[in-house]
Amino acid sequence: MNTQTKHYEQLTQSKRCQLQALLKNDLSQQAMADTLGVHKSTISRELRRNSDHDGYCPEAAEKRKTERKKNARKAKKTDVQHRQIIEKGLSLGWSPENISCRIKIELPEKAISHTTIYRLIAQDKANGGQLYRELPRFGKTRWKGGKRKAGRSLIPDRTDITERPAIVEQRTRLGDWEGDTVYGQDAHLVTLVDRKSRLTMIGKVTSKNAETVANKMIEMLQRAPGAKTITLDNGGEFAMHAMVSEAVNADVYFAKPYASYQRGTNENTNGIIRRQWPKKMALGQVTAEEIEAMEYQLNSMPRKVLGGLTPLEVYTGKSVALIA
Template identity: 50%
Template sequence: MGVSSSTISRELKRNSIEEGYDPQVAQVFSDDRKRYAVKADKRDPETDTIIRETLALGWSPAAISARMDVECSGANRPSYTTIYRRISEDRLQGGLLHTRLPRYGKKRWQGGKRYRKADLAAIPNRVDISSRPDVVEQRSRLGDWEGDFVHAVNASLVTLVDRISRFTLAQRVIRKSKEAVADALISMLGKVHSALTVTLYNGGEFTDHDRVSKETGAATYFAKPYASWQRGTNENTNGRLRRLRPKKIDLTTLSNGDIQEGFSF
């Protein structure tokens, strides 16, 4: 039958009747056990308090769940999906925990279908992410970076995140020009030991990517338009940065130390 003999023995022992084994009766027994089984519940006042307090600090459910390893015993540590479920339950009961989520109320695109080849022609020698080596997707080595351009007032940031270590680099640029962005990428990649690939989004700021590849040796690839999930590590890092450094902040008033502090999660 393709299963262990102990599995068959356990099935016969649990679900047989006096007349022998009947699969239909066994299914009824199984359904009854599921229906009346005592469900495990990890909810307790301690974890509820931690969730409330850390949400007030701007933490995400994933970060809260990771912190539970320190605050609680392993048996009581709720996963991030459990934390989301508790937040949903609180909302149905009239609570406001959901308003403290870091990305609560984010506006989504409501304009229907978008042009899937947007900005592609504006980037010379663009290499699509579909041509990127499979090893990059496996996150098995250092040196595969994801890059982005973060807008702010009077200045912007060029950010890079290593896909496996999550090590993050950021450099301020005053001008939104391809030359300034390329210089920032070259400067940052020159500070690390391994720069094998860089995956970018299709903004005009990255049109000087050939010079970046030539001077750093890192092959550059571009995600598909409107597919930010293909650079998910970098997008998530930038989202966390926005909690401390919102878009309306004037970057020229911050020191380099202040900028780096924004990435000390």
């Protein structure tokens, strides 16, 4: 028999009984493996793990296997606390990946992967649970409209992103911001995200008028002194960028048209905001308190790219307990 193609596997109870009989015939481990149709390593490991001073007993071996399985780390991966953490994380708008990376920081002994969390949510759904409805992208539909026309020609004295200092790309310092607007039916949101910490600030404006947007950006950046650069898209609402640059002493750069990846941090953040305030929603009804709550939700959300830390922790340098 060609044993080279066999791999280690645990023996069934019937094969354990056969093994006990073969042992009495004083056969070699290879001969016993050939008879049972398993690899030699299976026999070697079985005897090493499940024999005692009285020899090998199939019933005792089965009992030891069950006990090991019960106490294995894999069996301990999921417990009541995991369920509580998953429920809390989903309620805060965290993705399974956010939840997983945060557990690794606060409760490393209970760390589970994001795939395990997805599996637990799927099991909950199969049992009639509703956790899956709390997933950030549940019910998401794609926008089928065409591209908006870039407002590049509407922006005077525009400085292209190619002239931005290389250090900004490295994300090694605080104060390099990305900016954009989130459109609503009767009001709009101005969003700014720090490239290193992912700290997010949100401001509401009732008009896309360039001066209105510029004043709101200045107001927002005064909350986080030390701005060095601001990278914006080509919307006409940013036409008065020079006013912002002078007020906060920061250089302003513009991404290339239709190159949203050049402001990927800001785009991703806006996507999270859209989960709660979808397109075509009347943002005029959103209160200052709700905006503040959204900011806190975003800034206290653990990020894989930050090693499980939150934007607030990276920006302030202070850690807090979120799930423990």
